Amino acid sequence: MAQGSRSDEQTDPCTLLIVNDQGDAVEPRSACLVVIRGERLGERIEPDALPAVIGRGSDADFRIPSPSVSRRHCRVLQDRGTWWVEDLRSTNLTLVNEHPIDRRPLNDGDRIRVGDSELKFLAAGSTEAIYLAKLHEHVIRDELTGLHNRRHLMAGLDDELARRRQRMDSPLSLAILDVDHFKAINDRAGHLVGDEVLRQLARLLEGAVRETDLLARIGGEEFAVLMPDSGLAPARSICERLRSAVERAEFAVAAGSGIGTVTVSIGLAEWGAGMNEASDLLRAADAELYRAKREGRNRVYG
């Protein structure tokens, strides 16, 4: 091919590719809506989620849990390549660039106001979309391990619970893992070695959970795994596999650190009767973790 000519397969050499700490591309490949104000700041609605009803109700596809937002506030859809927004008779109206609308096509930079939240429409490859994607990665990641953080876990849990309120038949389990006697590791080997243990533990857990599970570091030496579509029995075998993998792992830390065998205690709970909100599930898993600690550590309870 002559120099300077292009084929359809060639990518634009000027395309800016942004990657996160794990090397995954976070560049949005197509147009999207990004929350720029209010609840769920930084989150986005992508074309594969369309059509999407935005609202406060549990049957909304993109939930904004604010009293200023109607249960089914507006809908975003795509029609022959164009994005549209239409109001669904919301109490506080849907505004685009501060003007109330019934139905309207979206152009790059348009701002949709839904109650006290605001979403911005960004065309494919816009510099702002790339910048916001990178920023959002920072907001949902734990700096030390690169895993998702507590904030992202809670958002994921809220989404899962919203889905379950519509179809109650699908199980959901949550495990909380806590490193045993981690203070002793820090005291004996130093804080930097402690940090390295947490990083290596994160990689180990990452390799051991399923792709559909949501793994997060939710505290100092505390991790969580959200397991959609898993009841207690399958979740328990996954946790047992994690516990045993940690116990058998050799952590590569400075010679002479003397950290010995690292173990984790795991508390597990399934979403069920008597639970109304995310904190109920967390509390149940935490109670099982406490029991696992009290009864000897390096075990799975729940």
Ligand SMILES: Nc1nc2c(ncn2[C@@H]2O[C@H](COP(=O)(O)OP(=O)(O)OP(=O)(O)O)[C@@H](O)[C@H]2O)c(=O)[nH]1
């Ligand atoms: N190196 C390191 N240490 C941390 C980090 N976050 C919390 N810690 C330490 O983790 C330790 C947790 O100690 P404890 O809560 O007493 O629990 P533990 O020693 O693990 O004992 P059990 O949980 O009862 O088995 C504390 O010493 C914290 O300072 C971190 O990011 N890096």
